[in-house]
Amino acid sequence: EIVLTQSPDTLSLSPGERATLSCRASQSFSNSYLAWYQQKPGQAPRLLIYGASNRATGIPDRFSGSESGTDFTLIISMLEPEDFAVYYCQHYGGSPPSFTFGPGTKVDIK
Amino acid sequence: EVQLVESGGGLVKPGGSLRLSCVASGFTFSDVWMNWVRQGPGKGLEWVGRIKRSVDGGRTEYAAPVKGRFTISRDDSKTMVYLQMNSLKTEDTAVYYCSTDFSRTYFGSWGQGTLVTVSS
Numbered sequence: 665e666i667v668l669t670q671s672p673d674t675l676s677l678s679p680g681e682r683a684t685l686s687c688r689a690s691q692s693f694s695n696s697y698l699a700w701y702q703q704k705p706g707q708a709p710r711l712l713i714y715g716a717s718n719r720a721t722g723i724p725d726r727f728s729g730s731e732s733g734t735d736f737t738l739i740i741s742m743l744e745p746e747d748f749a750v751y752y753c754q755h756y757g758g759s760p761p762s763f764t765f766g767p768g769t770k771v772d773i774k
Numbered sequence: 775e776v777q778l779v780e781s782g783g784g785l786v787k788p789g790g791s792l793r794l795s796c797v798a799s800g801f802t803f804s805d806v807w808m809n810w811v812r813q814g815p816g817k818g819l820e821w822v823g824r825i826k827r828s829v830d831g832g833r834t835e836y837a838a839p840v841k842g843r844f845t846i847s848r849d850d851s852k853t854m855v856y857l858q859m860n861s862l863k864t865e866d867t868a869v870y871y872c873s874t875d876f877s878r879t880y881f882g883s884w885g886q887g888t889l890v891t892v893s894s
Binding site for chain 1: 811818819820835837871876877878879880881882883884886887
């Protein structure tokens with residue numbers, strides 16, 4: 665089973681700054697079944713990025729995702745006040761299905 | 775607009791049972807696989823299980839920690855999905871979210887969740 669490790673645990677930044685979040689998989693996988701979710705306190709998660717680099721419907725273009733081997737990155741180009749939240753990465757492995765989440769990275773206001 | 779509203783959470787003793795419900799609106803429910811995902815207090819996210827469309831046989835799949843104890847069902851006429859939880863353990867304490875499937879690999883839309891507390 666693939667294990668996802670996210671870093672850093674917490675990222676303290678100011679509005680307008682660039683955020684770079686990392687998600688590393690314990691082994692490579694042949695597809696790009698990697699997603700990113702945003703969760704604000706007291707709210708449900710929201711799908712941001714799927715297929716490692718595709719923005720979900722309605723997600724602003726300041727959010728972008730990329731992959732390099734087993735390393736996946738979420739970049740928020742210029743932080744808006746509403747972007748301070750916890751971000752999770754998620755992988756899907758099929759047959760039998762398994763959905764694995766990373767432990768999350770909290771982006772908080774510096 | 776997609777809306778998912780969960781209900782049925784509460785306090786239950788270890789070994790007890792509880793049934794969660796999720797009512798959906800804003801999309802063609804019968805066309806969509808549905809998932810349950812949970813989040814323990816102060817913890818991360820954990821997939822619980824999913825149910826395929828009725829035309830796909832309504833087959834269900836579960837995560838290992840809940841297999842044999844939890845059962846997912848759906849009623850397309852009511853646009854509802856259910857999670858029957860039996861033999862509950864303290865480690866099942868969590869907020870339970872229902873969510874729509876997205877491309878069979880991700881979680882598209884989410885409800886606000888319902889809290890289940892398993893404690894004596």
